[in-house]
Amino acid sequence: MxxxxxxxxxxxxxxxxxxxxxxxxxxxxxxxxxxxxxxxxxxxxxxxxxxxxxxxxxxxxxxxxxxxxxxxxxxxxxxxxxxxxxFRGYTNNIAADSSLENNNKNVIITICSTGRGAAIKLKELVEAASKNITGSNNIDVIPSGVKELKEVIDEVSEKSNIISLVGISNPNMGIPFVSIEELIDGAGGEILKNIIKGKAIRLQIKMKSRLY
Known part of the structure; x- marks a missing residue:
């Protein structure tokens, strides 16, 4: 002001x-x-x-x-x-940075409400979107259904750094989220790029600044 x-x-x-x-x-x-x-x-x-x-x-x-x-x-x-x-900020990216020191594997979890089979298809979409991103070769993409998501997160986080969730709607688990819509229209690739590189601020592409 x-x-x-x-x-x-x-x-x-x-x-x-x-x-x-x-x-x-x-x-x-x-x-x-x-x-x-x-x-x-x-x-x-x-x-x-x-x-x-x-x-x-x-x-x-x-x-x-x-x-x-x-x-x-x-x-x-x-x-x-x-x-x-x-919303707690993109704190999981800090964990992604620290993995360079502890050698923990970085993981992206794909979520689908219709079950694990569809989540596997989404896994392939994520791998295609991130294949040319530097550092993506050290990332595992793990599919999960909605019902077992919490169990999968608890299990994976014991040995790996979960850097992002990908799905239709944000489960609000305190982990950076990328929607399928963002992946399809191209914005998701840029978001994943910044998450994988460990940046704390996600680039926003083709976003509007007011409610519809």
Whole structure:
């Protein structure tokens, strides 16, 4: 917020932006100062548009918010709750970096709700998307069904570093996630590339910054 701007000026600008971008499912407001966090309640009262506000945001959180908002099956409340309670940053990439020292194998787990057979097909898709990425030759891709996912994660994590999950919907296990849609449209390859290289910030390609 520019020092020469008054809070009332900022409020009017934000109200105008919220009205412009709202498409019927509410607006997520990300702010870098706690003093701006209270704007959401005022905006909702004035415009009758549902809003949720998160303050003191980091770059990874903003990128994850953009990704979650671009998925059609997410609503404002679910995105807000996920970012405030479940999202812990891309900490598993730190484990991926440390594997250079402990020689643990890096693993990507593919998930399919229809069973292990479909997860194996997804495994092949992941291998094809990552085959030209430096470092991917030291990564195992393990298929799993939804029902046994937690057991698979517990077992694999005892001896390996799980650097990503790939599937239709994010199981919110605190592990970086890539959707099938992202793999198909090409964005997933870039995301996997950055995860495999151990970068903490996932590149966002062809993402939109508001809820649908």
């Amino acid at each position: 520019p020092l020469e701007r008054t809070p009332s000026d900022i409020l009017e600008n934000v109200v105008e932006k919220v009205q412009q971008v709202n498409e019927g499912k509410g607006v997520l407001i990300l702010v870098d100062m706690g003093s701006l966090n209270s704007l959401g309640e005022v905006i909702t009262e004035r415009t009758k548009i549902d809003t949720k506000s998160i303050d003191m945001v980091s770059t990874p959180l903003v990128l994850e918010a953009v990704r979650k908002c671009s998925l059609c099956d997410n609503d404002l409340n679910s995105v807000y709750t996920y970012l405030c309670t479940d």
